[in-house]
Amino acid sequence: MSIELSVVLISKNQDWNITRLIESVLSATKEIQSREILLVDSASEDQTIELAKQYPIDIYRLQPGSHLTPAAGRYIGFKHTHGEFTLFLDGDMELCPYWLSKALDMIKKRKDVAAITGSRIDLPLATTSDEKMKIKQIANDDGKEVEKGGGAAMYRRATLLKIGQFNPYLHSDEEPDLCLRLRYSGYKILKLRQTIVLHYSDPSSKHATKIARWKRKLYMGAGQNLRYNFQTEFFWPYLKERGFAFAPIFAILVGILATVWYAKTKQSLPLFLWFSTFVLFFLIEARRKGSFYAAVGSLLHRILIIDGTIRGFLKIPLDPKSYPEDFEVVQVYTNKGEIS
Known part of the structure; x- marks a missing residue:
C-alpha cells in the first residue's frame, strides 16, 4: 500500500517539548491510514530520544560527529520516507487541529501547488496547557500565495524529487532556498489562514536570543545560499529576496x-x-x-x-548529495504495529 503522508520531525535537546509535539501529530493523523512518522534527532544529550521511544514512530539519531543542522534532519527525513506528501515540523512546535485535513484537500486539488503552510502562533517557552488559546476552525480558507513555507510546511514529494530537496549543509535559510527553487520552476506555495503550529521559543527581541542564534551559526545560511547560487539563475532572485x-x-x-x-x-x-x-x-x-x-x-x-x-x-560549498548518512536507527515502527 502506498503511503499518503509522511511526517518528518527534527529535534535537538528538546525533551521539554517532544512528547507534546509527537502527541499532537498522532492526534492530527489518526484518521490517515497510510501514514508514517519519522523523528530525526541531532545527537540530543537529554531525554529526547528516551521520551520519543514511548510512541509508535520511527526514530533516527544523527551521530555527534556529523554536520548537524536543521536542514540535515529534513534531508535525511525526506530521503528515508516515502509519502506522497511530506509534512516537516520542528522540535519546538505543536501541530494544531484542523490544518492538516484542509492542507491535504487543497494540495490534492491544486496540482500547481508544491508546498502549503499555515499561520504560526509564537508562544513563550514556559507556556502551559491552560495558558494556550483554543484554536478555532476557519471557514472559506483558500489560502494565499507566499514566497516560502517556513519550518512547518507540507511538500509534494514528486516535485522535490524533480527539483531537489533541502540542502543539508545549510546552517539556516534552507526553506527560502528550496521555496525559491520551487517558485522559479513554476510551482506555487500556499499559506492557509488556519493555524498550522504553536511555536514555543524565547522572544526573538531578546539580545541573548540573537547571540544564541549567532553561536549556532543560524545567520550563515543567506551567505551560503549566495555562494551556492553564485553562477546559477537563482543568484539574483535570491539576492533580491x-x-x-x-x-x-x-x-x-x-x-x-x-x-x-x-x-x-x-x-x-x-x-x-x-x-x-x-x-x-x-x-x-x-x-x-x-x-x-x-x-x-x-x-x-x-x-x-x-x-x-x-x-x-x-564557506566552501559542498554537493548536497555528498552528505554522509551517518545515523543510528533507534526505533522502527512496522506496518503491523510493532516496534523493533
Missing part, C-alpha cells in the same frame, strides 16, 4: 572609506557626515521601535547578520 545584509555592509564600507580618507587627508567632513547619518538612523530606529533597548537589539541583529552572511559566503 534575502540579501538584506548588503545595505548594512555597504554602510560599513562607506564608514571605512571615510575613516581612511580622514587618516590620509585630515579632512573630517566625510567621516562626520557618515557618523551623523549613523546617529540619525539609530534615533529614528529607537523612535520606531519604542525604546533604545530595542534599537540596540536591531543594531545587534544587523551586525550578526552581516557577520553570518560574510562567513557563510566564504
Whole structure:
C-alpha cells in the first residue's frame, strides 16, 4: 500500500517539548491510514530520544560527529520516507487541529501547488496547557500565495524529487532556498489562514536570543545560499529576496572609506557626515521601535547578520548529495504495529 503522508520531525535537546509535539501529530493523523512518522534527532544529550521511544514512530539519531543542522534532519527525513506528501515540523512546535485535513484537500486539488503552510502562533517557552488559546476552525480558507513555507510546511514529494530537496549543509535559510527553487520552476506555495503550529521559543527581541542564534551559526545560511547560487539563475532572485545584509555592509564600507580618507587627508567632513547619518538612523530606529533597548537589539541583529552572511559566503560549498548518512536507527515502527 502506498503511503499518503509522511511526517518528518527534527529535534535537538528538546525533551521539554517532544512528547507534546509527537502527541499532537498522532492526534492530527489518526484518521490517515497510510501514514508514517519519522523523528530525526541531532545527537540530543537529554531525554529526547528516551521520551520519543514511548510512541509508535520511527526514530533516527544523527551521530555527534556529523554536520548537524536543521536542514540535515529534513534531508535525511525526506530521503528515508516515502509519502506522497511530506509534512516537516520542528522540535519546538505543536501541530494544531484542523490544518492538516484542509492542507491535504487543497494540495490534492491544486496540482500547481508544491508546498502549503499555515499561520504560526509564537508562544513563550514556559507556556502551559491552560495558558494556550483554543484554536478555532476557519471557514472559506483558500489560502494565499507566499514566497516560502517556513519550518512547518507540507511538500509534494514528486516535485522535490524533480527539483531537489533541502540542502543539508545549510546552517539556516534552507526553506527560502528550496521555496525559491520551487517558485522559479513554476510551482506555487500556499499559506492557509488556519493555524498550522504553536511555536514555543524565547522572544526573538531578546539580545541573548540573537547571540544564541549567532553561536549556532543560524545567520550563515543567506551567505551560503549566495555562494551556492553564485553562477546559477537563482543568484539574483535570491539576492533580491534575502540579501538584506548588503545595505548594512555597504554602510560599513562607506564608514571605512571615510575613516581612511580622514587618516590620509585630515579632512573630517566625510567621516562626520557618515557618523551623523549613523546617529540619525539609530534615533529614528529607537523612535520606531519604542525604546533604545530595542534599537540596540536591531543594531545587534544587523551586525550578526552581516557577520553570518560574510562567513557563510566564504564557506566552501559542498554537493548536497555528498552528505554522509551517518545515523543510528533507534526505533522502527512496522506496518503491523510493532516496534523493533
